[in-house]
Amino acid sequence: MKMKTNMNKASRKRSRKEAKASSSTSTSGAADLSRSRSRSPSPSPSPSPVVPSPAPADDLQSSRHKRNRRKKSQRHREPSPSPSPSSPLRTRAAELHSANGGTADVPPSSEPVDAVKVVPSMDAVVKVFCTHTEPNFSLPWQRKRQYSSSSSGFIISGRRVLTNAHSVEHFTQVKLKKRGSDTKYLATVLAIGTECDIALLTVSDDEFWQDVSPVHFGSLPALQDAVTVVGYPIGGDTISVTSGVVSRIEILSYVHGSTELLGLQIDAAINSGNSGGPAFNDKGKCVGIAFQSLKHEDVENIGYVIPTPVITHFITDYEKSGQYTGFPILGVEWQKMENPDLRKAIGMKPDQKGVRVRRVEPTAPESGCLHPSDIILSFDGVDIANDGTVPFRHGERIGFSYLVSQKYTGQKAVVKVLRDSKVLEFSIKLATHKRLIPAHIKGRPPSYYIVAGFVFTAVSVPYLRSEYGKDYEYDAPVKLLDKHLHAMAQSEDEQLVVVSQVLVADINIGYEDIVNTQVISFNGKPVKNLKSLVQMVEECNEEFLKFDLEYQQIVVLETKSAKAATQDILTTHCIPSAMSDDLKT
CATH class of the missing domain: 1.20.1270 (Substrate Binding Domain Of Dnak; Chain:A; Domain 2)
Incomplete structure (x- = not known):
């Protein structure tokens, strides 16, 4: 028992x-x-x-x-049997070496080691090193001190790499480093899409492309779909992973490009250095590029991702023309038609919906057919609601500008409008936006012209940001802001020309305090752009140079004395030329 x-x-x-x-x-x-x-x-x-x-x-x-x-x-x-080369029980060092394209003979181990999962898509994520030299808008004849930054990118088909446009803005040198590698490879920038904040790079060294598989794109995710953002943010040198879910899909404001395009909001942290890194779904497909985050005391872990429709549009645009041409727009300002009395007064039938045209861009192709007070009923056969939205996916609506952004520059679209109780259709050739104050200068140095110590330049958003800081929309002069937000260019080459500053000299006594003031006309002739001003001043044979400025200010200088003093002022301030290179031709 x-x-x-x-x-x-x-x-x-x-x-x-x-x-x-x-x-x-x-x-x-x-x-x-x-x-x-x-x-x-x-x-x-x-x-x-x-x-x-x-x-x-x-x-x-x-x-x-x-x-x-x-x-x-x-x-x-x-x-215990020794692990075979195909066994999941391999050493960590051997697996990492293999991930970088090497081969290793793994000696038998007396004890099995934990297997490490290596996702092939992660090996395609690279670290981007860029040296920037930004323009100096206050002193446009020179550039600022260079600085370096690091960000993320990833390899796609065709021996190309995607990253953010702001990661390589004003670049002088770009280098890429693969995961687990100690080599930095020189990269060539193929295209920069400032509006969509995407840049396309390549590397000429064949070694860079060895033993690495390109990332494949997935479809637009749904709400609550899991996403994993991979990149090289601050806080370390190795690859980093953050996970979250898609919390919102809508038209977002792209800060770098000052545009509005489709975007994803996720609840995963996107920190400095994450920019340009891919966002993967749970099948290992790329569904977007990390590009900006919301930083506010009342929110946390809100990041934004450029979705695949925007990415594929950028890539296709480059492949079609060999360069980036941009996202077209419908050159109108519009008003919602949600008020029933407003719809009745305009003559809309109960079954008709749309938005009212407030203004039409004079430089847009639409100016030839669309008029103020027209009601846009549909775009390319898709009906537009009174709030300006169109059906997107099941249970979702989105702004109708999404339909326009899916087109390419030069393509045509059919617009149906209601005018004087009649329904009309127009075929419109779409084009990009021409702003009086452009949102960016696309890597070009700023234009300038100097005469008698007066520094003339053209206003842009980067110029305003340089002069008044990130809060320029609050700190810049009211008239400049009004033109930035509401003014429309009357011609393709129109610019807003200002006196940026006055380099003090005997010739300009009494004018020293003139700063960032618009030039309206010269000797009674309107100033269309900076180049026209240069031509008029250089060819002037009258006794005086007379500049009419805003706020009813005038500047009068003797022509011969002003031109003679210019060279001395340039020498004093070590300025190589009285005008930028683009104004010399």
Whole structure:
């Protein structure tokens, strides 16, 4: 009886050990499965998360402790087989070496080591090193001190790399480094899309492209879909992973390009250095590019991603023409028609919906057919609602500018309008936006002209930002802001010309305080742009140079004295030329 009891105890003890070993073996797989299910609202039969989430430290220690106990019991029975090259039980160093394109002979290990999951898409994520030399808008004849930055990018098909436009803005040198590599490769910038904040790069060195698979794009994700942002943010040198879900899909303001395009809002942190990194879905497909975040005391972990429709538009645009041509717009300002009395007064039928045209850009192709007070009913066959939205996906609506942004520069679209109770259709050739105060200068140095110490230049958003800081929309002069927000260019080459500053000299006594003031006319002739001003001043044979400025200010200088003093002023301030190179031709 006693022997039987002891045998039962031994049997139960052995059963507990086997059950415990079995539980330890399945822990990792179950954890991975539950983690991948938590990332996706609709789990697939065989989930494949982009990046395995790290287990807590105590779980890892517990798992290792269980494996060590199991290995000790196995040693009494039979020796562990050496891992084969195809076995998942490889050393971490060998796996990382293989990920970088190398080959390694792995010596047999006496003890199996935890397998490390390496997602192929992560190997295509690169670190971007850029040296920038920005223009000096206050002293446009020179540039600012150079500085360096780092960001992220990723390899796509055709031996190309995508990153953000602001990551390589005003670049003088760009270098790329692959994951796990110690080599930086010189890169060539193929195209910069400032509006969509995307840049396309390539590398001429064949070694850079060895043993790396390009990233493949996925479709536009749905709300609550899991996303994983991969990149090289501040805080370390190695690759970083942050996970979240898609929380919003709408037309967003692209800060760098001062435009509005489709964008994704996610609840994953996007920090400095993450810019240009890919956002993967749970199938390892890229669904966007990280590009900006919302920083406010009332919010946290709100990041924004450029979605695949915008990315593919940029790439296709470049492939079609060999250069980036931009996103077209419908050159009108419009008003919602949600008020029933307004619709009735204009003559809209109960089943008619649309938006009212307030103004038409004089430089836009639409100016030839669209008029103020027209009601735009549809764009390319898609009906527009009274609030300016169109159907997007099931249960979702989006601004009708999305339809326009899906077109390419030069393509035609059919616009249906209501005018004087009649429905009319027009075929419009779409073009990019021409602003009186451009949102960017596309890498060109600023134009300038100097006469008698007066520094003339053309106003742009980068100029306003340089003069008044990031809050220029609050600190800049009211008249400049009004023109920035509401003025329309009357011709393709029209510019807003200002006296940026006055370099003090005897010739300009009494004018020293004139700063950032618009030039209206010269000797009674309107100033259309900076080049026309240069031509009029250089060819002037009258006794005086008379500049009419805003606020009814005038500047009068003797022509011969002013031109003679210019060279001395240039020498004093070490200025190489009285005008920028683009004004010399």
